[in-house]
Amino acid sequence: MGEKVVGYVRVSTEGQVRDGYSLAYQVEEIERYCNENKLEQLRVYEDRGLNGATVDEDGLTVERDGLQELLSDMAYKQVSYVVVLNTSRLWRSDMAKVLIQRELKKHEVDVKAIEQSSYSIYIHEPNDFWVNGMLELLDQYQRLEIALKLSRGRKKKAEQGGYAGGGVLFGYKATKGQKVLEVDGEKAVVVRRLFELRHFFKHWSLTQLAEQLNVEGYCTAKGKQFTKVQVKRMLDRENFYRGMYKYGKIQIKGQHAAIIL
Numbered sequence: 001m002g003e004k005v006v007g008y009v010r011v012s013t014e015g016q017v018r019d020g021y022s023l024a025y026q027v028e029e030i031e032r033y034c035n036e037n038k039l040e041q042l043r044v045y046e047d048r049g050l051n052g053a054t055v056d057e058d059g060l061t062v063e064r065d066g067l068q069e070l071l072s073d074m075a076y077k078q079v080s081y082v083v084v085l086n087t088s089r090l091w092r093s094d095m096a097k098v099l100i101q102r103e104l105k106k107h108e109v110d111v112k113a114i115e116q117s118s119y120s121i122y123i124h125e126p127n128d129f130w131v132n133g134m135l136e137l138l139d140q141y142q143r144l145e146i147a148l149k150l151s152r153g154r155k156k157k158a159e160q161g162g163y164a165g166g167g168v169l170f171g172y173k174a175t176k177g178q179k180v181l182e183v184d185g186e187k188a189v190v191v192r193r194l195f196e197l198r199h200f201f202k203h204w205s206l207t208q209l210a211e212q213l214n215v216e217g218y219c220t221a222k223g224k225q226f227t228k229v230q231v232k233r234m235l236d237r238e239n240f241y242r243g244m245y246k247y248g249k250i251q252i253k254g255q256h257a258a259i260i261l
Contacts (some may be wrong), residue, residue: 002037002038002039002040003039003040003079003080003081004039004040004042004077004078004079004080005034005039005040005041005042005079005080005081005082005083005112006041006042006043006044006045006070006073006077006079006081006082006083007026007027007030007031007034007041007043007044007045007082007083007084008044008045008046008066008067008070008082008083008084008089008090009023009026009027009030009044009045009046009047009084009085009089010023010026010046010047010048010064010066010067010089010090011023011026011047011048012047021085021089023046023048025085026084026085026089027044027046029085029114030044030083030084030085030114033083033112033114034083039081039083041083042077042079045066045067045069045070046066047064047065047066047067067090067100070082071100071103071104074103074104074106074107074109075107076222079109080109080110081109081110081111081112082104082109082110082111082112083111083112083114084111084112084113084114085113085114085115086113086114086115086116087111087113087116087119090111101121104121105121105122110122168181169181169234169237169240169241170187170190170191170220170221170230170233170234171183171184171187171188171190171191171234171241171259172184172187172256172259180255180256181256182256182257183256183257183259187221188259189218190213190218191234191241191259191260192259192260193213193216193218194209194213194231194234194235195235195238195241195260197209197212197213198235205228206228206231206232206235207228209228209231210225210226210227210228210230210231213226213231214226238260240254240256241258241259241260242258242260242261243256243257243258
């Protein structure tokens with residue numbers, strides 16, 4: 001197969017369904033396009049906004065879970081393109097367009113629009129410049145505002161030994177509705193083995209430790225082989241694995257169970 005891609009489909013009004021933009025039609029067109037162009041389609045993300053008054057054609061004020069998940073997944077899916085029927089499925093305003101494009105560009109992902117064959121997010125348009133300028137000013141303000149709110153909440157949670165946000169460390173799992181991280185038994189075995197190897201083979205490099213985990217048949221949360229980066233990430237969080245929690249200058253016994261003694 002060729003380059004890896006994901007698809008995105010959206011309908012926001014009943015009218016769009018009647019006009020031939022149904023989700024099924026968009027999915028079929030994306031699959032056909034990928035087959036014809038020998039692209040490896042990993043997944044199709046979808047948003048259906050058929051809920052009357054809450055529809056927002058700009059796509060900024062209404063939750064678009066499919067789009068949010070797509071943008072989040074770009075950090076690790078390593079795809080070349082997001083394939084859509086046309087760019088209006090992704091955005092309808094300059095503001096939404098620039099915001100979405102900025103996220104895609106972070107991971108060097110482009111957009112393939114079936115009905116706009118020559119389209120690329122890397123071709124600059126006049127409106128992009130002034131919208132980008134406005135967004136940079138807004139970003140500075142929002143980053144300060146959000147950081148302040150988050151730091152207050154996370155500081156309070158951290159002082160109580162609770163998980164204060166961020167990605168869930170390998171070896172643990174977060175259950176919806178639960179405020180405390182739980183030990184993932186299967187992954188905890190890998191964590192214990194890594195620290196055991198580090199204890200007995202102190203001279204081993206990170207690469208050697210990763211290779212040994214792979215030789216013994218262990219794999220990452222995504223079912224792939226370990227790399228030195230993932231090994232270092234676990235070794236750096238030894239205190240957390242020992243049941244301690246640190247957030248900023250706060251260090252306290254965590255509410256989570258220890259994996260290593």
